[in-house]
Amino acid sequence: MVAQHRGEGARSIWQIDYPGGDAHRFSRDTDSHGAALSISADGTSLMATQVRRESNIWIAPAGDLSVARQVTFSSINGMYGYYGFDWAPDNRIIFTAGIDNSVAIYSMDADGSQIKQLTSGGFNDQYPNVTVDGRYILFQSNRSGSNEIWRMGVDGAGLRQLTNGGGNYSSHTTPDGKWVLYTATRDGKTFVYRIAIEGGEPVRVIDNESGNPRVSPDGRLIACHYKSNGKSSRVQLGVVKIEDGAPLKLFDVAHSARLSDGIRWTPDARAVCYRDATNGIWRQDIDGGPPQKLPGLPEETSFAYGWSRNGRSFAFTRGRTLSDAVLISYIK
Numbered sequence: 001m002v003a004q005h006r007g008e009g010a011r012s013i014w015q016i017d018y019p020g021g022d023a024h025r026f027s028r029d030t031d032s033h034g035a036a037l038s039i040s041a042d043g044t045s046l047m048a049t050q051v052r053r054e055s056n057i058w059i060a061p062a063g064d065l066s067v068a069r070q071v072t073f074s075s076i077n078g079m080y081g082y083y084g085f086d087w088a089p090d091n092r093i094i095f096t097a098g099i100d101n102s103v104a105i106y107s108m109d110a111d112g113s114q115i116k117q118l119t120s121g122g123f124n125d126q127y128p129n130v131t132v133d134g135r136y137i138l139f140q141s142n143r144s145g146s147n148e149i150w151r152m153g154v155d156g157a158g159l160r161q162l163t164n165g166g167g168n169y170s171s172h173t174t175p176d177g178k179w180v181l182y183t184a185t186r187d188g189k190t191f192v193y194r195i196a197i198e199g200g201e202p203v204r205v206i207d208n209e210s211g212n213p214r215v216s217p218d219g220r221l222i223a224c225h226y227k228s229n230g231k232s233s234r235v236q237l238g239v240v241k242i243e244d245g246a247p248l249k250l251f252d253v254a255h256s257a258r259l260s261d262g263i264r265w266t267p268d269a270r271a272v273c274y275r276d277a278t279n280g281i282w283r284q285d286i287d288g289g290p291p292q293k294l295p296g297l298p299e300e301t302s303f304a305y306g307w308s309r310n311g312r313s314f315a316f317t318r319g320r321t322l323s324d325a326v327l328i329s330y331i332k
Contacts, residue, residue: 002033002048010077010101013037013048013328027328031077034323046328055082055303055319057095059110062267062307062314065296070318071112079103081317084127084261087308088154089134093315094118096126105139107154110313118156127170127261130154131177132309136197138162138180140169149182151197162199170212170261173197174242175219183211192224192245206245210238214263214272221286223272225259226250235259237274239286251284253291261304267311275302281316 003023004011010032015024027033027048034049054076060068072080077098085095091110096103099121105128108115119125123143130137134154141150146166152159167185174181177197184193184202190211193202205213209227216223219242226238226247237259239249253259253274262275271285273294280297298318305316 002035002037005101011051012101013046044329048326048328050324050326052076052322053079053082053098053319054322055079055317057081057085057093057112057315057317059313059315060296062312065294065314068296068314068316071110072108073112074098076322079319081315082303082319083124084304085306085315085317086128086130086137087306087313087315088130089132089309091308091310091313094128094130094137094154096128105137105156110308110315118152119159125150129172131173131197132175133177135177136173138171138173140171140182149180149195151180160199162195162197163202168193172214174215175217181205181213181215181222183213192222205242206240208247209233210240212259212261212263214265215242216265217267217269221248221269223263223265225263237263237272237284239272249286249288251291253284257282258301264306267307273305275305277301281305 001014002011003014013027015026032051034051036049038047056072058068058070074080079098081095083096083103085093092107094107097106102121103124104121105119105125106117123141125139125141128137128139136151147169148161149163149168149171150161169183171180171182179194181194183190189209191204192206192210192213194205195202210224213222213224222240222242224238225235227233237251237253238247240247256277258275258277264273271283273281273283279299281294282291284291303317307314
């Protein structure tokens, strides 16, 4: 069978003993595997799909994205920035990278130098968010056995779990650094919650189904995915008031839009951006009108992106997924 170990990001081929039920890892490489798996009639061969990912971070001046330059150079399955990154106030970049079938958080200077590992391997530490004052990094992780929101210092010290119960992800802090907004899955539905940066009881912020919150630079609004009328409703890009969760603006988006961990405010807070599955990043002015593609970016998927805190630089993750059919000899 193809399965994923709790502490790993890659899926491997496993053998389950019958009738005992003991599990043994069959594949030992660092590649992931797709769901397709077939065993030959004589039991000597396996046909499987091998999935390898490669991604790196590129940086451009905010005024001309067409002159972006690559600043990281990861190998296959290094996946620099694939599971998110964020700019720190001192212009460092806090980013994710693959390590031993898991995902860890690193820091580096904006030119790609001084790379430093901040969290240990063996877990899936993803989608870091740096507080405005530069004190903390928020991220989601399965290091406690379920997906929760965690906090640590910008040097990686002082790990602290903020949420409990599982199904908590996609965090973002308010500009004053007092609150963490995040997505929580409850009874099969997702909602935006908030919790104090020091921990405590979570509070639901938006009554309707919603998620992937991003607080505006002035702290007044939340951009998120939003459902107006429950399950049958199409997901929209919502802009809601932070004090009561009431929708201020709702925008239809294309089916190819990717709002999951892909919503960002422009530095001037006049527009909200989101990723497209195949064609760059799109900007939606909150005053209305059709969305516009950010000029200068390649016509491909960007896995993560964002402006520096001073608004002068723009970083994004470019990458590719390689998927191949492989034949594996199996000797009992």
